[in-house]
Amino acid sequence: MKVYNLKGKIVSVIVGLIVFINAIVVISSFSKYQEKIKNKVLQNNMERIHELSSQIKNIIYKEIGHSSHILGTIIETENLEELTAEEVLKKLKGIENKGHFKSLGIIYSDGKTSDSDGHKWDIRDINLDDSLKNDKRYISDILVEDDTESSEILIAIPLNTKDGKTKALFGYFSISHFESLTNFSKDSRQYFQIVDTTGRYISSSNSSYSFSGKKGLLFWDEIERYRYFDGITVEKIKDDVENKRTGTYYFEYGDAGRYIIYDPLGIKNWYVFSALTREKLVFHTMEVKEISNEMLLVLIEFMIVIVSVILGIFYYTYKVIKNDSQIIAVKNRMFKMLLHKTEDIIFKVNLLERKVVVYNYYGKEEKQELTIPFDEIHPTKIEKFVVTKPEFFKVYDEIYNNITLGKSIENIVIPLKKKDSEWKWFRINSIIVDSQSTVGILENCTEEKIKEQELEIISKKSKYDFLTKLYNRENFEKEMNLFLNSDKELEGVSAFFIIDLDNFKKANDTFGHDMGDKILQESAAKIKLVAKDVGVFARFGGDEFALLVKEVSNIEKLNEIAQQLNDILNKTYIENNKSVTVGASIGGVIIKKDMNFKEIYKKADNALYRVKNSKKGSYFIDNN
Structure with missing residues (x-):
């Protein structure tokens, strides 16, 4: 009785120790992965922002495409190419359906412009002609005249009047329309800013959490005020933008922090800067941490129950395995006795190790088990073990391919013999055990084949x-x-x-x-x-x-x-x-x-x- 009590105490101590160690490991793991939780939350939020950024890009593309289509429709319906430049200007004054264009005008061959309101100025963009030729449209940055920033961009498509004086029809497009389509609520902790090639804001967020918005302040001047981390500098961001690369960074301004994704818009060198406030990330992280802490307590309680069950299962399994091992040992002895009394050959294919294990190799007086690599049973090397008749080479190729590819073999008959021995006929069958192995048998059917051949002769x-x-x-x-x-x-x-x-x-x-x-x-x-x-x-x-x-x-x-x-x-x-x-x-x-x-x-x-x-x-x- 004392022996059993001692065993019970030992088991209790072991169980308690296992539970304690597992609890320490779980708590340590949870502490270790708190930072990973934060990074995962950040990653998920940034992925959502990236998706929203893509949506905004699509909105901008669609609006510009729609506006370009309106210009094309005006050229076609008003037959502008059949008019002179002067006649076109007169015609433009009477056009009512201008879409979101404030007014329309023409670009002369020398780059000068004239609109339907009588306003004239020069376009000095060296990319104008290439854009009209290659892209079939031209989009300007925010228009600046006499150092005064407007709230418009210019969209133009090719137009050749009959007097040859023009090269494009254009419209003034108000950027406030972009802002109406892309802005979030004022209380949103994620917001977007679209910046043109010169650093001017095409769309500046109305979010109360945005640091931008000061009239006339360029984007590049604005971000000089922030503190950056992990080797990020304003120069690196500029270099990425100039080379149209996507990137991310984190900055702080005062007591606030922002996570940023910047992505080229695909129009000139415009960029979308998407922002997520640090406060939003912290809020989501704390929510996840609270849930994870509750899960930790439940997990420890559950683990105690599981460990106890596992120990019970382990003890029961040990007894079952011991009993089954004895049964398997007896069956193995019986199997070997049967193999010794037959000329049938059993084989097992291991696809993972690329080898075949053959039992009762070629007769009861031969070696009982032989392991052969796939390379050594290749059709070009088969003579090392056995040979077959030339007319059965293709049959052997089929058998080899099925074995090495893990396919089953069904009722294939082939003659085989070792050197200096008689021909024997074998019927080969195999089945798939799992994705890595098959088993099969080479059934000696020599007598059956001899009778069949005798019948054929008769x-x-x-x-x-x-x-x-x-x-x-x-x-x-x-x-x-x-x-x-x-x-x-x-x-x-x-x-x-x-x-x-x-x-x-x-x-x-x-x-x-x-x-x-x-x-x-x-x-x-x-x-x-x-x-x-x-x-x-x-x-x-x-x-x-x-x-x-x-x-x-x-x-x-x-x-x-x-x-x-x-x-x-x-x-x-x-x-x-x-x-x-x-x-x-x-x-x-x-x-x-x-x-x-x-x-x-x-x-x-x-x-x-x-x-x-x-x-x-x-x-x-x-x-x-």
Whole structure:
């Protein structure tokens, strides 16, 4: 009893120690990640501001595009290009639908302007001509005349009057319209400012938290007043703007702080400066921290319960694993005993380590386990372990590709042998265990293959197929050639069909070879029933049958025969609560004068391939 009490105390101490250590780790982790919480909140807020900044850019693009369209509409509807410059000015005075333009005017070829109000001045922007030529429009910075800043920009598009004196039609666009579209509420802790190439405000926020707004003060003069951190300077911001780079920075002014994202607008060298107040970030951070602290307390309580449950599960699992390990050990011994009594080979594929582990490698007297890297079973190196016959090289390539790509292998038969030993036949099957491994078996089917070959030899010596009592291939070809080489003039329509049973391999693997033989015999009898009065039929081998239809009345009759074969050969076989539906795919060709058997067979085989890859259980007859 004292021993059990001592164990109980030890377990209690261990549990208490684990809970205490975990609590310390959790608290330490929460403290460590407080700064990460702040950074994450900042990142989320800045991402939202960046999205809003993109929305503002889209608004500006849309307004300028709309205004440019209005100018184009005026040129087109008023036929300005057919007028002289003087006639255009007169025409502009009477235009009422000017959109958001205060007034309209023209730019002469020498850069001088004249508007509908009689106001004249010079445009000295060296980019004017290039913008009109390349962008098909020109947008000015905020207009300044006699050192006096206006509240307008100029938008122009190309205009060539018939007297050749002009190069553009323009309108004065009030920037107050931009402000009405992009401003947030006065109490918003996030705001935006749009600055032109010279540093003048195209849109200055009306937020009470904005530091800008002093009339005539350029943006670059304004930001000289602020304190910057992390190596940020006014010169660096200017350099980014001059080179049209996006950037972020934090600054303080007095007791307040702001987080800024600046982004080129895509018009001249205009920039959007998006701001977030430090107070807004602190508020959101504190909200998250309060929630996280509450979660910490709940997590510690939950952790105590979980640790206790885990220890109980651990103890139970230990007992289960110990018992299962004993069972697995017994099964492994049984497995090795079975392997020692068979010539079948078990293999496991490890895709992660790119290797194959082979058990009972090539016979009961050989090494019981062998690990082979993928490189050493490559088709060019296979001779190190086994060899196969040249006509099976492509089959081995398929097996190798399936193994190395983690694909399953279904009922592939291949001859293999070690050097200085006899050929043995193996049927290979494998299944996918998970994304990194497959398992399979090389079933020794040498005796079965020998019997099959003996039957083929008997069938070849005989006129008929041993199993189905139909013509074998050799004698069918003789009959076919007699028909093709006959001097008799062909009447009606003749055709050659290849009939391939769908799902036969699946039925053979599911129910066994005896059922497979039964299916072949039934299928042969059905083909005889449909075509006994019109042709010659044969089994070419496996689940492939052939039919020569002689001189029927028309092509419709051939279609009728093919459809009858599709219908009658479709049957569902059921045994031991398992079912497989076997059908038939048929490829046919109309026999024409001077065609030989090789040509006919190839066309029919191509027709069968078309059916197999489009709609199994149907037919296609080539009439080309």
